[in-house]
Amino acid sequence: MSSNSPKFNLRRITRRSAIGLAGIGVPSAIWAAKIEPDLLSVTRKDLTLPRWPKSLDGFRIAQITDVHYRPGLDDELIVKLREAVKAESPDLIMVTGDFVINDPSSLSEFAKAFNGISATHGVFASPGNHDRWHCNVSNIKKEIEGIGMSYLHNAGTNINIKGENIFINGLDSVWGGHPAPNLAWNGHRKDTPVVSLVHEPDFFDNLRSAKPLDLQLSGHTHGGQCRVPLIGYAPAKVKFGRNYIYGHFEKDRSQLFVGRGIGTVGLRVRFACRPELVILTLRSA
Ligand SMILES: [Fe+2]
Incomplete structure (x- = not known):
């Protein structure tokens, strides 16, 4: 076969493409993993x-979600997170579930790693599907x-700040548990703004049509965890996280923010989707 034959050229092109792809792929894989x-x-x-309320214009909430703590691997990341939270000095911290991946013993390691994290008006947490699958309530x-966090499991609480009432509630995981909005809204007084912690973002559509909901904070999707260039978010979308994958959404009188989260599931990789501390500054209309 001559070196000018179509078959030879095809082989040469294929080999060059493979080398080129490997040239892009290997550094990308190292970046994503390391x-x-x-x-x-x-x-x-x-x-x-x-x-x-007007008097609470500028109120700042830090959202931490999907830590999926891997003791020994995530320690440096958690130190950075704690430093970032401290530097932001938020009014409130909301932790929207998935403290662990699949090892129930890592829950106490999570608690040790987050011990002492604080905000002016408290730290509130609700469970994610992984917590409910692998740990008992x-x-x-x-x-x-x-560790001083308020655990909101189908429960809510009124907090009074500068004479204004805010209602904060948290639901059980939609996938891993039994969310009960009626229990979570128990004690809510009409006209009090509601901030809800709900691990799975797609439950937004159920809640906003059934309950007074000002803001829902969610995670679960990891923002896709690995975003494929030209395609976008993760090719395999997660159950109850198909409609709202990342960012801010507004429908009727309710709003939703979905964070990318801190940790990972499966391989410890992220690509074009960095771990994220969310700082939301709430403004009155
Ligand atoms: Fe998660």
């Missing part, structure tokens, strides 16, 4: 809530409350 999972980012966003409550 660098990006530890590259914490801080996303700051203003949200105007029509019912938010009483143990989650014990570990979370043991």
Whole structure:
């Protein structure tokens, strides 16, 4: 076969393409596995809530979600996160579930790693599907409350700030548990703005049509975790996280923010989707 035959040229082109792809692919794989999972980012966003009190304009919430703590691997990342939270000095911290991946013993390691994290008006947490699949509820409550966080499991609470009432509630995981909005809204007084912690973002459509909901904070999707250039978010979308994958959404009088999260599931890789601390500044209309 001559070197000018079509078959030879095809082979040469294929080999060159493979070398070229490997040239792009190998550095990308190293980046995704070794660098990006530890590259914490801080996303700051203003949200105007029509019912938010004027005297609380500028109130700042830090959202932490999907830590999926891997003791020994995530320690440096958690140190960065704690430093970032401290530097932001938020009014409130909301932790929207998935503290663990699949090892129930890592729940106490999570608690140790987050012990002492604080905000002016408290830290609130609700469970994710992984927590509910692998840990029992009483143990989650014990570990979370043991480090001074308020655990909201189909429950809500009124907090009074500068004479204004805010209602904060948290639901059980949609996928891993039994969300009960009626229990979560128990104690809510009409006209009090509601901020809800709900691990799975797609439940937004159920809640906003059934309950007074000003802002829902969610995670679950990891923003896709690995975003494929030219295609976008992760090719395999997760159950209850198909409609709202990342960012801010507004429908009727309700708003939703979905964070990319801190940790990972499966391989410890992230690509074009850095771990994220979310800082939301709430504005009155
Ligand atoms: Fe998660």
